[in-house]
Amino acid sequence: MKAVLCRAYGPPESLVVDDVPSPLPGPGEVVVSVKAASVNFPDVLIIQNKYQFKPPLPFSPGSEVAGVVKAVGDGVTTVNTGDRVMAFTTYGAFAEEVKTEARRLLPLPAGMDFNSAAAFGLTYATSDHALRDRGALAAGEVLLVLGAAGGVGLAAIEIGKALGARVIACASTDDKLAVCRAHGADETINYATDDLRERIKALTDGRGADVVYDPVGGSYTEPALRSIAWRGRLLVVGFAAGEIPKIPLNLTLLKGCSIVGVFWGEFTRREPTRFVESMQRLGRWYSEGKLEPHVSRTFPLEHAAEALTLMANRQVTGKIVLTP
Numbered sequence: 001m002k003a004v005l006c007r008a009y010g011p012p013e014s015l016v017v018d019d020v021p022s023p024l025p026g027p028g029e030v031v032v033s034v035k036a037a038s039v040n041f042p043d044v045l046i047i048q049n050k051y052q053f054k055p056p057l058p059f060s061p062g063s064e065v066a067g068v069v070k071a072v073g074d075g076v077t078t079v080n081t082g083d084r085v086m087a088f089t090t091y092g093a094f095a096e097e098v099k100t101e102a103r104r105l106l107p108l109p110a111g112m113d114f115n116s117a118a119a120f121g122l123t124y125a126t127s128d129h130a131l132r133d134r135g136a137l138a139a140g141e142v143l144l145v146l147g148a149a150g151g152v153g154l155a156a157i158e159i160g161k162a163l164g165a166r167v168i169a170c171a172s173t174d175d176k177l178a179v180c181r182a183h184g185a186d187e188t189i190n191y192a193t194d195d196l197r198e199r200i201k202a203l204t205d206g207r208g209a210d211v212v213y214d215p216v217g218g219s220y221t222e223p224a225l226r227s228i229a230w231r232g233r234l235l236v237v238g239f240a241a242g243e244i245p246k247i248p249l250n251l252t253l254l255k256g257c258s259i260v261g262v263f264w265g266e267f268t269r270r271e272p273t274r275f276v277e278s279m280q281r282l283g284r285w286y287s288e289g290k291l292e293p294h295v296s297r298t299f300p301l302e303h304a305a306e307a308l309t310l311m312a313n314r315q316v317t318g319k320i321v322l323t324p
Contacts, residue, residue, distance in 0.1 A: 003095035023099035025073035062093025066117035139164025144209035149176035294318030
């Protein structure tokens with residue numbers, strides 16, 4: 001089978017596509033024939049040895065996949081060959097076949113195609129854990145989403161609307177903000193041209209946002225925190241800007257607010273029952289038409305480096321999907 005390989009840590013252009021043996025499932029494992037694999041920001045980090053998980057070289061990047069079960073190992077009773085599934089693999093998904101633990105598989109929601117399934121799980125599950133679990137977002141509250149045109153950002157907009165919040169989406173171009181509005185954003189802020197704090201103040205009558213969803217970090221976090229409402233919650237989701245901000249802690253005192261970490265991967269390991277409940281809710285919302293994964297581009301497997309470069313340069317709206 002063909003696979004994208006990271007033989008040595010480096011930028012996306014250092015990846016190669018090569019033939020490797022098809023994987024065989026061990027006890028408790030499953031082999032999936034990959035129909036679609038999405039590109040996520042951690043994929044950019046893992047090939048550069050900048051991610052918290054460090055697989056042994058060589059390896060295939062890719063943490064999110066949708067496909068058909070090809071083979072099951074001993075002791076697997078939850079899925080059968082031929083089942084349509086999605087999976088979170090941490091790495092290995094940028095290949096024609098991937099081996100993973102059976103417990104990492106979930107059935108595709110009714111009516112969902114493979115491209116949408118590959119773009120669904122990680123982004124929507126991260127945003128659901130952030131907003132419902134860590135942020136306790138309630139109907140009638142104001143949600144501010146930074147990096148709103150990215151995969152997790154668009155998911156946060158849709159989940160925020162499903163929960164009954166008023167959503168303000170922030171992005172760096174008018175084209176990206178148009179996509180945010182198409183996915184339900186009530187108001188938008190172009191933080192490349194607008195004063196972020198002044199716009200938040202104007203859009204909330206000076207009150208601020210109840211919940212700030214921040215997958216960006218860098219220079220945007222502190223202004224957003226300074227504009228948060230009393231008892232607000234800043235959700236630390238990631239650092240796509242590349243810089244981990246240093247926050248003056250007196251701001252939390254003055255605002256009576258909380259800075260809340262969102263580590264979805266660890267959540268799935270430590271609280272598997274709540275993770276399953278989250279995915280079931282997301283599946284219901286999808287079936288009800290409340291969620292619509294945005295796949296902006298698809299690439300063949302051989303163009304994985306190009307897709308990862310776009311992600312690294314923050315030129316992706318929604319999700320990019322590779323189709324072996």
